[in-house]
Amino acid sequence: MSEKPTSRQYRRRTYLQTLAALGVGAAGTSAVATAQSSSDDASGDAYHRTLRSDLTGRGGNKTLPPGQYVYGETEAATMDAFSVVGDATATTTAVEDDAVPITTATRIEVEDAHGRPGAVSYRGPVEDHSFSAGDVLLGVAYLRSDSRKAQVEARFGYDTSTQEEDGGSAKDHDGGSPDNAVQRSALVEPGDTWMRYFFPIEVGEAPGSDATPVFEFLLGSCEQTVEVAGVALIDYSDAETVPTLGTLPPYDYEGRAEDAEWREAAEERIDEIRKTDVEVTVVDSDGEPVPHAYVDVAMTEHAFDFGSAVAVPRVTGDSEDDETYREVFLEEFNKAVVENGMKWPAWEGVWDISNEATRETLGWLDDHDVPTRGHYLLWEEYGTDGGGGMNVDSGLPADEVRQTITEKIANHGERFDGQVTEWDMHNHPIWQSAFRDDEALGWDAVAEWWAAADDATDAELYTNEMGAIGGTWQQDPYYQFVQRLVEEDYPIDGIGFMGHHQQQWGQLLDVDELLAGLDRFGAFDLPLLVTEFDIEIISRRNAQDVDVQRDYTRDFLTAVFSHEAVEGVLSWGFWAGDHWRPTGAYYDEDWTLRPNGEQYLDLVFDEWWTEEVGRTGRDGTFSTRGFEGDYHLVASDGHRVGHAEATFDDENGTVEVELRPLSEVATDVDGDGRTEDVDGDGDVDNRDAGLFFKNLRSDDVQEHPEQFDFDGDGDLDFRDVVALFREAN
Template structure:
């Protein structure tokens, strides 16, 4: 903020200037208002302030600020009016989902010339602002008009030199233009006040609504003035990240890498019953599964449960994902039946069997976590571990790793060998243990299992506060020939911890770790936002998912992204789930499916050339390939990857009394059949017991 008149300031603005412009009574009224205590606020205003000042917001925690348009919903409604045209009426809000109780409905004709011709305006006549002052406007908005549009504007209205009405530039810095939903959603508008054009200019917050015939409802309009408080535009919602724009330079490079890394040319050769090439045969190439891992953590409770939600949970998992992690069932405290870990081992085994029967690769989570107790959400479950000698700790951990790896050798495809090696270095920091013990534990794991061994840590790609330490740790492993097969990143992103990274930062992180020459895997991906009622949070979550997955998919070293759950009722951070409680898919869930099953999915049709060959280009993965010419038909399943680029389909006449297509040979592998599995098959295998709470009991900064 500017401070050109520091000697005259009372608070942050020149006291004498305020008297000159507003009069003494107005100034003292404003001073009294600046002492707005929580007790003086209406229910909505109190709730809003408490939310924005909550310590849980961490880096995004805001000071109390001063309400500009009074301290109740009624005050704000009285301050705003519709100007330019249209009808305005007061409405009651009876939704339990939002904290407001009243609003105003604007019914707007479609005959205006520009968006500002009809505006819902609240002029401010009882205070002045200085250039650089930071404000935050808030509003709940909804509309039943399918293509409704609104633009938020904070500006000065004044008379120019020619005596005409004029308006300054719009001082709203982000999110000014928006399209209201058909339900009440909250919008934030950060404001950096510009220069006052004239002494008699009047500031106003207004919403331009002249975008054709539409009906728009407003409620909960509020404006915070932050005075001299330590606030920056970055701390004011809505939140953003660099590289979000659709014309950002990184997108073209990522698209080129995807074409080069994730796709390949392949040929379908069609042969007749006598082995001759078939020209002009119609060929359909349909992808059935990605080579890239798009996985999810799963809950023992819902994989083995038998109520309707459990059935939907299983079918949704089968539809959306191709890899699994058992979220908690393989953790030592769960498997060893520690108090508070109410997960039945038989049901965990049933879960593994259900996944294995459908050919799902399962990540084993985990073999080593340098924590005796379960306080951080896992650990080694070593009773009275602090009283053991270093030698006893060394041997106990070795035995647990060995037994766990042997126990699940047939059920898992890979292991998180060392979980949270940076956040939890407790054993490594103990005298007489150190790196020697860690090296021994890696060696024990390598001898006990034939499966790949990964590290797994947070704060390196989801946030970056531990990136440099994780790089140092991996460098130590590589330089000392540890049996490292892959590097895992937990990939948890939270708005209030500044964990929505700029896109170039994400790229830099992946590229730095790719230098070690082993596969990279995002093991526990989710994006947690402040509120699903904040429209702009939902929008940035959707865009960030799009961009994070695009970057990951474009990086040659990255082999997959495993989401940490997908359903609101079984997600450790419910705002990050892809599906609501009622299984309605959320916008970022829609984006996930659009990318995975549309944009990065191959379905092609064409005809063979004179040599009986149909040339195609597609994403690496599994395919169903069918061909037909006249009454002849054939089909096969195939794998398209770096090693396999040719598919042969042999056409056969229909069997007597059989109108169905024949089947050709599969040179390149089998298609997984989990999409055709029947949910009822699990009915006789399930235990009748119900699993308890399947979630980690973690802190906000780390969990497993």
């Protein structure tokens, strides 16, 4: 399984949609009008063949039948059917983007829309195809726009006339048109990259025999320029199995809306269980309180685990990407799991991962104080084809199998004792249960193996399974499995949920269903941990897939962070260049941050991150409320400075900071003789520049020019503040 950012703040401001390519270059035309059942059929142009292949070959329960192309199977035929109606100009342009299979686009410039979406329309009347009420269709289009706030509304409906007789103005259908048969995501906001959009349609009753079906794109909401290409309308009414609206893209989940009811309660729980009262008391060298002192409370680490799997070759490699990989991991995650190196196939040489490199990876993580999970001790599979297993000869007698696995577990537990915080003791117990299914082994052997693990290591022992909160197809049997472990007093210390989500299998849970699952397992009174989180989407060129991945990242993380039983979330990788499901990564291969990665960072290091400044009261105390975790605190009264490290949680929320002369606190981190680390925390950043500015006129600073003359001109003035600021940035 599997731009270099200089600061977290910079990364949060670098939000780009550079996405992986889909499809092939389009070429050639054909006049065939009906889609064929085989994706290898020669009918249609390259674009239509690519689209058909994508929809019929995606796998999972979102695979669609071929359907019938309503406008024909060439880009030219579809463009001939569409025209611009209303006060806008249209030109035909070539698509010069090898990442998409389209070749030709219509560029529409709307100059005077008056805020009415229906005032301008890119419209395709259906002249030679009939529909019945209830027919299921799928509209498709590639869209792009250089306008700052482009808006396009897809519409399907019946018109008694498609144009006004005097001048060809659009029949005005404002945004809330009641006869729009597009069932979801009709309103989209295209950006400057060609992206594909889907519009599921359920045909309504025709208003009369002379009514004409129309598929159109309403563009009159604002002054804008929009390019439209690759338009298709697919009719599934004659399919052997007619798809339901729920199986048509784009895909959604309940609870996604910004005003969804669950959000307020989740935020209240987060405030209650993830934050604590913080009290900073500032004193002088005699221990007396210092009123009106400036206090900076800066979080440095979450108490909650926001971790990731790490790949041994990336941690130990020497390429430029490897270096970036390590930097990004250390900046954005606070816990690790070695993705493959500790698995039995790797450790015993079946896979090409050296044990020395795995040990080096663990050492690197330890050197950077990163707590690490062990993955895994037991996986009930003899072979290694399923991505793990025990690498045990299935032909051995049962007693030898039992003893072999006992020794493996004991040796692995002892080998890595002290290097891991917890183990996935029993991995995939529901998906693969080969040993329990063998009457000669069964639960007796499993009990022996759990006991062997408990004897071999002081690390906590977890179960770990998929399909319980990333989809729920294994939730019931997993619950029953954990229930048996608890009732029979196994040494289980926590419950792991893999949290893999595959969009093509409909595994984005409704938020209430997700929370109910956490409640269900939380009743065991054991820590819950999301061990392998990712969201695989069908294509990063499908705009609505990218959007739902971004939003579900937000809502999944919010839901689990709001649940008292959950202690962390570990993503199963973060970079598309080394990710077992590349569409699920937070970063593109060129290290461009994706929208789901942007959402992750915004939550973890902005919304759920505490940075507060203020002043002490008459009693020398500054009080606030912050997220539980580690903090660096700086205080100053304009003449003296003090700093402290603290961990704030429900049991510890107070700290005392003693002020001392700045010259005694500041340190020289680069050996140039000047003490640019003004607050003494080991780093040079904007806080040092700000603190220096606050204390610039103090006697202590003015008496030590050799420490603080950062611009080297012999004076201590504002230019030194500027020089330090530049050094920090």
